[in-house]
Amino acid sequence: MPSRRCPGSEVSYSFTPIGVLHSCFSEKFAIPRQPLLAPAATATLELFAPYNQPEALEGLEQVSHLWLLFVFHAADSGPKHLRVRPPRLGGNRRIGVFASRATHRPNPLGQSVVKLEGIVDGKLLLSGIDLLDGTPILDIKPYVPYADSLPEARNALAPAPPPPIKVEWSEAALQQARQHAERLHSDLVALIEQCLAQDPKPAYQQPEPSREYGVRFWDLNVRWHYPSPSCIRVLDVQPAHADS
Numbered sequence: 069m070p071s072r073r074c075p076g077s078e079v080s081y082s083f084t085p086i087g088v089l090h091s092c093f094s095e096k097f098a099i100p101r102q103p104l105l106a107p108a109a110t111a112t113l114e115l116f117a118p119y120n121q122p123e124a125l126e127g128l129e130q131v132s133h134l135w136l137l138f139v140f141h142a143a144d145s146g147p148k149h150l151r152v153r154p155p156r157l158g159g160n161r162r163i164g165v166f167a168s169r170a171t172h173r174p175n176p177l178g179q180s181v182v183k184l185e186g187i188v189d190g191k192l193l194l195s196g197i198d199l200l201d202g203t204p205i206l207d208i209k210p211y212v213p214y215a216d217s218l219p220e221a222r223n224a225l226a227p228a229p230p231p232p233i234k235v236e237w238s239e240a241a242l243q244q245a246r247q248h249a250e251r252l253h254s255d256l257v258a259l260i261e262q263c264l265a266q267d268p269k270p271a272y273q274q275p276e277p278s279r280e281y282g283v284r285f286w287d288l289n290v291r292w293h294y295p296s297p298s299c300i301r302v303l304d305v306q307p308a309h310a311d312s
Contacts, residue, residue, distance in 0.1 A: 120190030
């Protein structure tokens with residue numbers, strides 16, 4: 069029996085971003101692995117013309133949450149993988165790419181649900197984000213609770229959020245974070261705590277108390293260590309240029 073090609077199987081598509089996300093996450097490390105796990109993580113979605121016009125945004129004031137369709141612009145563009153090692157499973161166990169939300173996709177596309185905090189001058193103010201600064205946005209869709217929330221749905225690979233790890237502060241780091249929070253108009257202490265509580269290091273790694281980790285939020289370098297495997301202690305919060 070002769071084989072048949074599916075319609076469009078040889079067709080390629082190109083997409084033009086409708087906007088770009090200006091996010092608190094300046095690098096991939098320590099970004100929550102799912103959206104809404106860090107409510108203090110905020111971003112501004114700058115829409116490009118003509119989608120920044122009031123006509124395109126009409127009705128959004130009645131919507132609390134949005135789906136963002138985006139490009140994994142900073143993901144590895146190397147060979148495609150049929151199996152991946154999701155961080156949720158410790159980074160050592162492999163599963164099929166379609167059973168994971170890993171960034172190594174057949175096409176570098178992602179979706180994320182975020183909270184809409186407001187609309188100012190054609191820009192969307194968002195929270196609970198899990199996207200890197202500079203992420204190109206391809207489309208926006210309203211979250212529809214009766215259709216998008218399925219109480220009977222199951223996922224045995226990720227049945228519940230991972231338990232948070234304890235986060236404590238040095239006195240100096242806490243004071244630094246509070247000072248920078250005023251400048252950034254951000255709940256910086258909550259942002260750092262919510263992101264680090266997800267335990268951003270690889271799950272298979274056994275941290276030594278002497279080893280320090282660091283990440284950049286906004287324009288700040290945040291350093292921490294693990295005084296014990298079940299606790300993070302924030303050591304320092306300094307402007308990024310201070311280390312350069």
